[in-house]
Amino acid sequence: MAVLKSFYGTMPDGKEVELFSITNNNNVTLQVITFGAILQALYTPDKFGRLNDITVGFDSLYGHVNFSDYQGKTVGRYANRLCHSSFNVSGNDVQIEANEKGGNCCHSAGEFSDVVWDAEIVGDNAVKMTYTSPDGNKGYEGAVTAVVLYTLTDDNKVVIDYDVVADKTTVLNFTNHTYFNLSGSASGDVLDHVLKINADYYTPTDSFSIPTGELRAVKGTAFDFNEPKTIGRDIGENDEQLVMCRGYDHNFCLSKKDNEPCAEVFEPVSGRTLKAYTDLPGVQLYTGNFLDGTVLGKGGMPMPKHNGFCLETQHYPDTPNHPDFPQCTFKAGEHFISRTIYEVGLQK
C-alpha cells in the first residue's frame, strides 16, 4: 500500500487543504482531507466487483465549508449536544457558545470540524491529523490537542484512533460523522439497509434532542435492533421519539462485549456490509432526517431525506449534566484514547 497526497482546495483565508488517498489489496480506497479531518470517501466493491463511494457528502471544499451537515467530519471536543451549552467541571461552571434552538450546543459549534488540521503520512497505510484548539475557544476552558490517526488495513478496516489531551480539566468526546449509503452515495435512501445494533437501552430526548436522563428499554419498541431489521421497517411508527426527530436520531447504550461490533449493516442488492466497532459506551444512529434534497452533494446529486445513516460512536449526549451516565471529564494531561473501526465487506 501507499498513501498518495494531493491538493484538495483552498480555504476562504487562503489556507490549502490536502487530500490523502490509500488503496488496499482488495481495491478498497479510503480518502481523507485536512479540513475537519474529514473522511472524504470510501470506495468499496459490490458483489459484482463494481466500485462505489459508500459515503454521502461533498466532492468540493466549497460544499464542505458552506453546506455541511457534518458529512464525514471529525467532531469534538464534545460531539453531540450539551444542554443550555453549559455544564460544571470540577466545581467550575462552563458556558460555551450555543448554536441550536433552546440555547443548546451541538457538536461544539465546529470547534474541531470546521478547521484545517495538520497532516502527516505514517507508514504505507495511515495518515495522522493533528489540531490544537486554543484555551477559551467556543467558551471552553483549556487548550485541547487532538490527534486522529486514519488507517486502512488489508482486511478492509478503516481504523480511526483518537488521542486527545487538554491542559485544563475539560470534557472530551470525539466522534466521526460519516453518512454511509452502502448502495453508493447517490442511491436514494437507506431505508432498505438491514441494521443490527447491540443495545438494550437508548436515551430518549426532549424536543431539542437533549436526553431526558431516562435509559429506556428498546424491547418491544421501534428502537429494538437486536434482531436485524431494515432501517425503514419501523421508522414511520407513531412513536413520539421518532416523530419528534423525524426518524432515528438517538443514542443507543451499547450492551456488546469487548470485541463485538456495536452495529452491523447489510445492503441486499449490492451485498455490501459494514461493521462498526467502538470502545465508547454509546452510538448515535442518525438517519439523515434533516437532509431534504435541497443541497447538492457528490456528483452534483441532491441529498434527499435518509440518504445516509451515521453510526457516531460516542459518550452519551449531554453527559456532564447527567451524573448517572458514564462520565467523560478528563484532567489536565489525562488522555482520551479511543478507537472506532468501520469494517467493510460482502455478504453473498
Ligand code: BGC
Ligand atoms: C445529530 C443530528 C444533526 C446531525 C447533523 C447528528 O449527530 O444528532 O440531530 O442534525 O448530527 O448536525
